[in-house]
Amino acid sequence: MTAAGMAVPIPPAHEAFRAQVREWLAAHLPPGGLPDPDTEEGFRAHQAWERTLHDAGYAGISWPREHGGAGGDLLHEAIFTEEYERARGPVRITRPSLRFLGPTLMRFGTPDQQRRWLPRMLRAEDVWSQGFSEPEAGSDLAGVRTRATRSGDEYVVEGQKTWTTYGRFADWIFGLVRTGSAGDRHRGLTCLAIDLRSPGVEVRPVRQVHGRTGFAEVFFSGVRVPADQRIGGEGEGWTVAMTLLSFERGPDTGGPVRSEQRLAALASDVLADLPPDAVPGVRRELGEAAARLYAYRAHTYRRLTAQWGGEPAGADSSLVKLFSSQLDVDLVTLGADLFGDARLGGGTPEHLDYWHSRAGRIYGGTAEVQHNVVADRILGLPR
Numbered sequence: 065m066t067a068a069g070m071a072v073p074i075p076p077a078h079e080a081f082r083a084q085v086r087e088w089l090a091a092h093l094p095p096g097g098l099p100d101p102d103t104e105e106g107f108r109a110h111q112a113w114e115r116t117l118h119d120a121g122y123a124g125i126s127w128p129r130e131h132g133g134a135g136g137d138l139l140h141e142a143i144f145t146e147e148y149e150r151a152r153g154p155v156r157i158t159r160p161s162l163r164f165l166g167p168t169l170m171r172f173g174t175p176d177q178q179r180r181w182l183p184r185m186l187r188a189e190d191v192w193s194q195g196f197s198e199p200e201a202g203s204d205l206a207g208v209r210t211r212a213t214r215s216g217d218e219y220v221v222e223g224q225k226t227w228t229t230y231g232r233f234a235d236w237i238f239g240l241v242r243t244g245s246a247g248d249r250h251r252g253l254t255c256l257a258i259d260l261r262s263p264g265v266e267v268r269p270v271r272q273v274h275g276r277t278g279f280a281e282v283f284f285s286g287v288r289v290p291a292d293q294r295i296g297g298e299g300e301g302w303t304v305a306m307t308l309l310s311f312e313r314g315p316d317t318g319g320p321v322r323s324e325q326r327l328a329a330l331a332s333d334v335l336a337d338l339p340p341d342a343v344p345g346v347r348r349e350l351g352e353a354a355a356r357l358y359a360y361r362a363h364t365y366r367r368l369t370a371q372w373g374g375e376p377a378g379a380d381s382s383l384v385k386l387f388s389s390q391l392d393v394d395l396v397t398l399g400a401d402l403f404g405d406a407r408l409g410g411g412t413p414e415h416l417d418y419w420h421s422r423a424g425r426i427y428g429g430t431a432e433v434q435h436n437v438v439a440d441r442i443l444g445l446p447r
């Protein structure tokens with residue numbers, strides 16, 4: 065009994081769950097995939113697919129039943145994620161909701177907020193996005209400038225968010241806004257749930273380098289947000305945001321599966337398409353990548369075990385992110401070096417993969433920032 069080819073012991077009941085998931089996916093995955101979620105039609109198709117997953121008990125697998133989840137544990141969730149990636153299931157537009165926004169609401173939301181939002185997140189009736197980054201506040205998140213001013217029972221929001229994944233078609237944004245003065249930095253921040261259909265919200269799609277438009281810039285002018293949509297206390301936004309990021313950076317067992325698929329595809333292309341005398345040098349590089357993949361998977365499972373034991377994501381999640389994102393960049397770069405630009409033509413899966421791998425070193429905290437965390441908190445180096 066192993067986790068995806070390595071010696072991680074998995075209890076028999078969980079292996080039975082894996083078999084059940086495999087069988088269900090084989091029978092229910094949409095043949096031929098779904099249309100691009102960056103189009104209206106594709107997004108709605110993904111929403112319907114999420115509903116199918118929910119109805120089969122595969123949304124919020126480790127969420128408590130009181131919040132509408134399946135009541136499983138982290139290992140059930142991890143196994144489902146592995147099998148879903150292995151079967152190349154459609155991208156999950158509920159990923160932000162299910163992985164980090166919902167769990168943060170469970171921690172900081174009022175019972176009314178939880179009843180109002182969590183079940184709709186699970187069924188993808190409402191799709192949520194994360195509104196942290198701004199043009200002047202990315203790595204320096206405490207520099208957020210979008211302002212929320214209290215006016216009776218409401219906040220009035222002015223400002224701009226950027227790089228909002230799924231923002232184009234999302235219903236809600238989990239926004240980090242400034243309620244105190246700019247000089248307060250971390251202490252002057254608050255989290256608000258903002259309905260993206262509110263008057264004064266303007267969503268502008270951002271066209272990316274590979275031609276897709278899934279990101280959005282979100283502008284707020286005089287947007288009135290009921291005060292009961294504040295998540296956590298006023299001025300508590302930094303604590304809420306850091307908790308959210310610790311969920312976001314938690315172990316993702318889908319990552320090693322995706323890297324393994326990249327590596328396997330590259331190895332098979334090398335064997336099929338390169339002259340035999342070119343193969344030995346490349347074989348060494350592929351062997352190194354396989355060793356790194358093994359370490360990545362081991363670290364992912366180690367983090368999962370730690371999280372199961374109640375240990376929050378710590379500085380070592382920065383190590384895993386650094387390590388895994390660099391592995392993906394190296395694999396697609398090796399593919400591009402070996403097979404040239406032909407396969408990177410616009411719109412091909414290789415083309416998308418090439419650019420997505422670059423994004424992995426940016427979202428959820430850039431590689432440079434992760435290096436700082438490792439230097440500071442793991443190695444204890446002076447700043």
Ligand SMILES: Cc1cc2nc3c(=O)[nH]c(=O)nc-3n(C[C@H](O)[C@H](O)[C@H](O)COP(=O)(O)OP(=O)(O)OC[C@H]3O[C@@H](n4cnc5c(N)ncnc54)[C@H](O)[C@@H]3O)c2cc1C
Nearest residue numbers: 194195196197202203227228229423426427428430432433
């Ligand atoms: C695919 C993708 C999805 C995203 N989705 C979302 C989303 O849904 N919601 C959201 O809010 N944001 C999202 N983001 C934004 C992401 O969080 C930011 O891009 C990231 O935090 C970096 O911020 P920035 O782009 O402003 O770069 P900057 O912070 O301006 O950084 C620019 C460069 O300076 C370097 N740098 C900055 N500070 C330091 C430092 N202290 N030491 C060393 N180097 C430093 C950085 O590493 C980088 O190379 C997404 C980004 C990507 C790529």
